[in-house]
Amino acid sequence: MKVALFDFDGTLYPYETFNVLMERLKRHPRYKKNYSRFVRRFAPVYFAYKMKMIKKSRMQSKAMEYYLLSFKKNTRSEIEAFFKEVAGEMIEDLRAPLIGKMKQLKQENYYIMLISGAFIPLLEAVFKGFDIDCIVGSEIRYKGEKIDYKSRFERVYADRKIDIIRRHFADKQVDWKNSEAYSDSYTDLKMLELVGRPVAVKPDERLKAVAARNQWQIHTD
Incomplete structure (x- = not known):
């Protein structure tokens, strides 16, 4: 079997998902208080990052964890409805050529895997109705109808994707x-190196250099 692996943030979707989630929470008529709770909890972590006391990857993981914790008082149905709202705003911004490529590969019997650090309910809402074989994202764990805030949050990122x-x-x-x-x-990079046909999509500078050196295909808008 042949597979096609797709990242989401910056790839199928041209923007940073977390920035969209933050903006939506900040201006949401019902969940503005959640934004305030997030800022109070996350501020020390962000300060530590700016002071170069923690790495960017850890700061980003804590941001996602504290984002979820801002919904501590909300039910699962409320949380999933919120992500569905955000997904509705994001769908029209998906990169149409890559979505077309994904559909073409599916018709050619490739096994399609979407693997991203974004929250699973958001990814599932964005790609509802798409013929994707497997969607992998950062999981939200529940205990009953509420978030299980005692369980460890794990972001799907870098080497964890390969695992x-x-x-x-x-x-x-x-x-x-x-x-x-x-x-x-x-x-x-390790995910791209796993396959014989890697494609760098509007790559950051480090990936662009690797792609050019290895003569990989580079997709630009």
Whole structure:
């Protein structure tokens, strides 16, 4: 089997999902208080990042964790409805050429995997009705109808993507040489190197240099 691996933030979707989520929370008529709770909790972490006391990746993971915790008092149905609202605003901004490419690859019997650090309910809402074989994202754990705030939050990021991909295809015969992967970020380098046909999508500077050196395809808008 041949597979096609797609990143979401900066790739299928040209913007940073978390920035969109923050803006939506900040101006939401019902959840403005959640934004205030998030800012109070996250401020010390952001300060530590600006002072170079913690890495960017850790700051980003804590931002997502505290974002979820701002919904501590809300029910699962309310949280999923919120993500569905945000997804509705994001769909029209998806990169149409890449969405077309994804559909083409599906018709050619590629196994389509969307793997992203974005929250799973957001990804599922954005791609509802798309024929995607597997959607992987950062999980929201619940205890009953409320967020299980005592469980450890794990962001799907960098090397963790590779671990998930390898586990998922462990018992399958994959033609990696003729498989494809799409990403905009150097943090996904190992995912891109896994396949024979990597595509750098509007890449950051580090990935752009690697793509040029290896003569990978570079997709620009």
